[in-house]
């Protein structure tokens with residue numbers, strides 16, 4: 001299964017539009033922003049490579065790709081993390097149909113769009129990044145890459161990630177980090193690599209866990225790294241051991257705000273390999289990034305509640321909370337567990353707001369969650385605020401913290417389960433007489 | 446692929462824009478709207494490689510060092 005299988009699924013589901021008229025690369029971002037569906041740009045003026053953008057712009061489209069209802073994806077990811085299947089290196093793959101090395105390496109062959117008005121330049125936004133460390137082995141994640149010149153990119157090594165750790169180790173040893181950047185991949189694989197596994201854990205094994213079979217990799221031609229065999233395009237790169245010295249950004253983030261200008265390492269592209277008729281994929285910010293984060297953070301919430309011995313029936317990390325900050329969980333409560341669940345969820349650095357409801361509430365319906373908050377919460381008893389906890393720097397409401405000091409923020413939890421002391425009769429809801437005996441359709445002409 | 450002389454010409458146009466004041470990449474694409482997108486990327490890449498651009502705190506491109514003073518005068 002690859003990007004093309006996903007495109008077919010989207011088209012069948014009526015979730016893809018094809019633009020056949022030539023489009024100026026300047027207008028890729030605006031047209032994608034205006035579209036309610038994923039977009040297939042068949043002809044980009046000045047390029048011979050089509051572009052797809054906005055494919056996972058909604059949870060519904062991710063669900064189409066993952067062949068699962070949107071409420072089930074997070075749990076599947078958490079199961080795949082428990083049952084990983086390591087990838088397999090094969091001899092050849094379509095991502096190496098065409099191999100460009102030496103003077104043929106030129107990033108301007110690819111139709112990189114400018115996504116935001118304030119962005120520092122054209123970006124590669126759909127770069128699945130597979131790197132190697134001599135001790136920790138393979139690591140996969142998603143990183144943004146700013147166009148610098150035909151053979152160099154800036155990389156957004158902003159957070160405390162495994163790749164950043166690899167880079168810091170390489171920097172002190174004065175060696176480059178070999179890294180394959182795969183563009184044009186299946187959403188299931190994109191979700192898998194977005195999962196924040198402990199260092200030394202190859203996230204491509206989560207991709208295998210999701211498929212139920214190993215992901216196929218090919219060896220890169222010019223560096224010691226591997227890439228997904230069925231990717232559309234692979235950039236064979238090295239992160240140069242020159243330190244955090246090159247301006248990178250600004251870039252529109254998953255928070256829907258534009259991030260700051262930062263100093264980042266420089267990436268050198270050693271080879272570009274691609275399918276004969278390669279498709280260039282764009283992750284349209286912020287929604288596709290948010291949607292890819294949702295199941296990853298839902299999986300984290302499932303793991304947390306399981307560890308805390310709480311039986312959850314549904315978890316929703318909301319897109320309004322940008323896929324990382326807000327979590328709603330429905331549980332089968334035993335005495336007191338509404339509070340335990342809230343405390344457990346808030347222990348994750350990313351969650352600043354957690355709501356816990358009983359299993360009768362459909363947590364994918366904000367109306368129902370609000371109804372639970374109205375009818376099951378007394379603020380003096382059921383709202384928990386924890387100040388001074390570890391927070392995510394990209395939250396603009398945080399007080400300023402001077403790096404390297406990490407920002408501290410407050411946590412808000414709401415136990416919106418029916419109180420233990422409740423008089424059950426007061427929770428009797430309206431039901432309509434004879435509701436199962438008649439059908440409205442039978443009375444319409 | 447545009448010839449080197451064409452890329453030089455575009456690089457000069459981009460630098461002239463930056464001489465007038467700080468610019469985003471978006472401004473380059475807007476001001477040079479009739480020019481080829483890829484050729485602009487190549488010209489921009491040449492400027493970056495020659496380290497002729499600095500950045501201001503809004504994230505705009507400005508002329509580096511001596512260039513910046515010229516920009517301020519203009």
Ligand SMILES: Cc1cc2nc3c(=O)[nH]c(=O)nc-3n(C[C@H](O)[C@H](O)[C@H](O)COP(=O)(O)O)c2cc1C
Nearest residue numbers: 141142143144156158159161162163194195196292
């Ligand atoms: C579309 C997308 C873009 C991302 N870009 C970045 C980025 O530029 N920098 C970063 O630190 N994390 C980024 N992330 C988050 C990381 O991919 C994620 O934290 C991942 O788990 C990191 O993997 P690692 O710690 O194994 O390297 C991005 C995620 C997505 C879905």
Ligand SMILES: [Mn+2]
Nearest residue numbers: 139140162197
């Ligand atoms: Mn990792």
